[in-house]
Amino acid sequence: MFGGAGNDTIDGGDDADWIDGGIGDDVIEGGIDNDTIMGGDGNDTITDIQGADSIFGGSGDDSITAGVDTFSDYPNDQPTYFNPLTGNVEANPYFGTGDPNKEDGRDYVDGGDGNDTIRTGDDADTILGGNGNDFINAGIDDDSVEGGGGDDFIIGSHGSDILKGGDGNDTIYGGFGTEPIPGYAGEEPDATDPQPNNGKDFIDGGAGNDVLYGEDDDDTILGGSGNDYIDGGIDNDDLDGGQGNDTILGGQGNDNILGAQGDDVIDGGDGNDYIFAGNDNDSVMGGAGKDTIDGGQGNDTIDGGDGDDFIEGGFGEDSIMGGAGNDTIFAAGDNDTVDGGDGDDSISGVRGDDLLIGGAGNDTIDGGEDNDTLKGDAGDDSLMGGFGDDSIVGGDGDDIISGGGDNDTILGGAGNDSMRGDDGQDTFRDVNGGDTIDGGSGTDASDYDVIDLTGSLNGGGYYLDNVRPDNDPGDTIDGDSPNDGIDGTIVFTDASGAETGRLDFTNIEKIIPCFTPGTLIATPKGERKVEDLEVGDRVITRDNGIQEIRWIGSRAMSGEEFARSEHLRPVLIRQGALGKNLPERDMMVSPNHRVLVANDKTALYFEEREVLVAAKHLTGLEGVDIVEVSGTTYIHVMFDQHEVILSDGTWTESFQPGDMSLAGVGNAQRNEILEIFPELATREGVDGYMAARRTLKKHEAKLLTR
Structure with missing residues (x-):
């Protein structure tokens, strides 16, 4: 059938029809069986309910409906959605768990140029939006959709769909989930699993600043180039931001998230997520669950959230918060700042001049290389300075502190702390009765350990006791040799001279230089x-x-x-x-x-x-x-x-x-x-x-x- 020029109305009826609307704003209905329909030029309205149809909209702003079940087959509270092209709230025939017509046919729809509205129904359809700002609703089953050029709005509905936005700033929904589509009204989705048959969608935003929603089921979403917004929704999603400054939300489920290039904002949401932030300066939130987070390159801000997280800052000067839970944190890169938060955390500075804070809980902190600042805070912490001139503060609790190599400053804080200087010229401060101090080993001028009691007396005094003569009190500190350094006890007293506590020390220098009368x-x-x-x-x-x-x-x-x-x-x-x-x-x-x-x-x-x-x-x-x-x-x-x-x-x-x-x-x-x-x-x-x-x-x- 050829419509020719003019605004034609064509009804194909039964059998496999070949219809060409020609020029003009045509209304074409293909009817039953496998039809081939070409709208031609003009703003055409094309409907073909059943059969494996091939529909080409041609030029113009076309409205194409292929294989859509009648509304009477659905519940009375059938939902609606907002069509951004028409500006109208329209009924959505694909929301529900049923499949009223299982023989709609696998349709092939090409919208061509123009701002098209395309709806397909049951079976695995192939839809090409073409150039223009298209609205596409793929319907039920496993559809393949490519929006083409323009700012497209694509809904996958039910099924495991392949949805590609193409060029332009596209908005893509894999299905229906807990987040409503703009303008959506009607049946309220289940917050835990609103549509179990939405399908495992593959969504590719392509070029442009896209908005991509996976919604329900295990989706794969690629942001492509541009500054994208990606929401994986429910279940276990694979999310890749691609190039650009992306915002990526994992939602519920155990998600794999790749920030790739750009300054990304990533929120893993609930579940045990794996997050690799990628290049540049990213902001990462693990959310609830046992997350694995790698900051990659760049100066990243990372918050593990609740759960026992594994966090590696990667290269760059990172700021890391472990959050609640027993976290394992590797600062790894340059001059990092780490706060373990609540829980029994394990923190390693690796390289750089790091600030490492244990927070609440019984934490283990290793400064690694370079000049680090370690703070145990509350809890019975184990603190190791490693190499470099470190500053170590035990804080509250009965801490075990080791200065490591080089010249460290160690402050015990409250509690009965055990402190060891190891190599280098170490200084011990903020000490109390109940502490033990070992200056550590060393036999040359580079090892000279002292105890600084400034601020430790609290209005009282002290004296030395049990200084053992077997150890010669001199200028040398050598924890390996009994003839270098001295061992003894500092007895703390109150203002009246009564004993308040004792600090035992080994390998510490004591000097009392003076003359005797008659000199x-x-x-x-x-x-x-x-x-x-x-x-x-x-x-x-x-x-x-x-x-x-x-x-x-x-x-x-x-x-x-x-x-x-x-x-x-x-x-x-x-x-x-x-x-x-x-x-x-x-x-x-x-x-x-x-x-x-x-x-x-x-x-x-x-x-x-x-x-x-x-x-x-x-x-x-x-x-x-x-x-x-x-x-x-x-x-x-x-x-x-x-x-x-x-x-x-x-x-x-x-x-x-x-x-x-x-x-x-x-x-x-x-x-x-x-x-x-x-x-x-x-x-x-x-x-x-x-x-x-x-x-x-x-x-x-x-x-x-x-």
């Missing part, structure tokens, strides 16, 4: 006994000429104290023991008082002619011995900086305030020093009061005494 100190007015000197008196120094004394202190030691702490017994240096007239007379000093040694050996072994050596490390020399006394007084003389002064004809050190030397003078005298030198209350102030010379360790001093 003669060189001054511009001649030699004077050290016990006769006063603040403001002037003393001859080796490096800085004549200097005024800023502070003088003393500590009396009884024979009972020496019996309890044999390592504090004085050292007697006989006349000439260090060289001709060195000293000029017998001199007795504290064991940690350092003496200047300058000779060819020091230049040969240490490439420095002048070094300082603790008196106790010179006992290998003839005439230098630790002696038993019934008691003595150690006197400290302090200047604006560490000085070398002439005592009994030998150059020796003045008092150098350090963490352990300040501990040795007692609370009252320490407060006097801090009043004169308030900067010594800070870590920077103590570090800034530098030694006048290099100080030899015990094993180094042995080279001079053998």
Whole structure:
């Protein structure tokens, strides 16, 4: 049948018809059997209810209906939807669980150019929208739809459909789910599984900024290029954003989500999701469930949400929140920030200067490489700094802390913590009774561990107890050798002097440098006994000429104290023991008082002619011995900086305030020093009061005494 030019009305009736509407706005009905219909030019209305029809709309804004069941076959509350092309709310004949007409036929529909409205019914139809802004409702069974050029609106309805938007900004619904189609009204879908027969759809948005809904069942959705909005809906979906800055919602179910390129926003929703954010700077939310999240490249923001999640930040400076649950988090990339949140989390910094926070729960944190900040927060945490100059804060709970390599700062916080410095120059702060501290191993100048009690006394005081003489108290810290570092106990007291707690330590340095009464100190007015000197008196120094004394202190030691702490017994240096007239007379000093040694050996072994050596490390020399006394007084003389002064004809050190030397003078005298030198209350102030010379360790001093 040929309509020719004009607005024709053609009814094919029964049998397999061949119809060409020709030019004009034609109304064509194919009838029963397998028809071939061509609308031709013009805005045609084509209807073919049954048969495997081939329909070509041609040019113009056509309305094509192929194989649609009559509305009377559906419930009275048949739903409607909004047709964006006509602007009307229309009945949707495909919503429901039944299939009123199982012999509609597999139709082939090509809308051609123009803004077409195409509806097909039962069986697996093939629909091409062509160019233009088309509205396509594929109907029941497994359809194949390609929108073509233009901003198309496509509904897959029932069945496992293949839906491709093509070019343009398309909106595609795989079926009907919990999210209503715009303008949709009627039967309310079941929130858990509204349409179990929607089918496993394949949706490809193609080019353009698309809106793609998988709705019910296990869908596969490809966003393609452009900034797409993808909602997988219910069940286990595979979602790929493709290029562009996409928004991807997994919805319910165990989804696989790929952000690919662009700054994507991804929400896995409920279920155990696998999310790979891909390139660029993404925002990822795992939602409820045991999710696996890989941030990929870029500076990502990741929130695991509820559930025991596995999160890897990937490359870039990421911000990661574990959320509730027992999460496993690898920061992996550059300078990352991680907060484990609630639960017993395992966090690894790997590389970069990371900030790693355990949050609530009993967390395990490993800083990895570089200079990290670790915070256990609440719970009994296990914190390992790894390599780099790390700052580690235990927080509340009974924590186990290991500094690892390099120079770490460790703050125990509340609870009974176990702290170990390992290699490097480590500093322990915010310590309390019930803590244990091990400075760790190391035999060279790079390992020098201290306990800083600033802020730990809470208005009380402390004293040292059980310092074991088997361990020589000196400048060397060596956890592997019993002859380096000291072991002992810091006893904390309240303001009245009553004991409040004890801290056991090993491999920590303790220094109490001082003279004993009778030592003669060189001054511009001649030699004077050290016990006769006063603040403001002037003393001859080796490096800085004549200097005024800023502070003088003393500590009396009884024979009972020496019996309890044999390592504090004085050292007697006989006349000439260090060289001709060195000293000029017998001199007795504290064991940690350092003496200047300058000779060819020091230049040969240490490439420095002048070094300082603790008196106790010179006992290998003839005439230098630790002696038993019934008691003595150690006197400290302090200047604006560490000085070398002439005592009994030998150059020796003045008092150098350090963490352990300040501990040795007692609370009252320490407060006097801090009043004169308030900067010594800070870590920077103590570090800034530098030694006048290099100080030899015990094993180094042995080279001079053998």
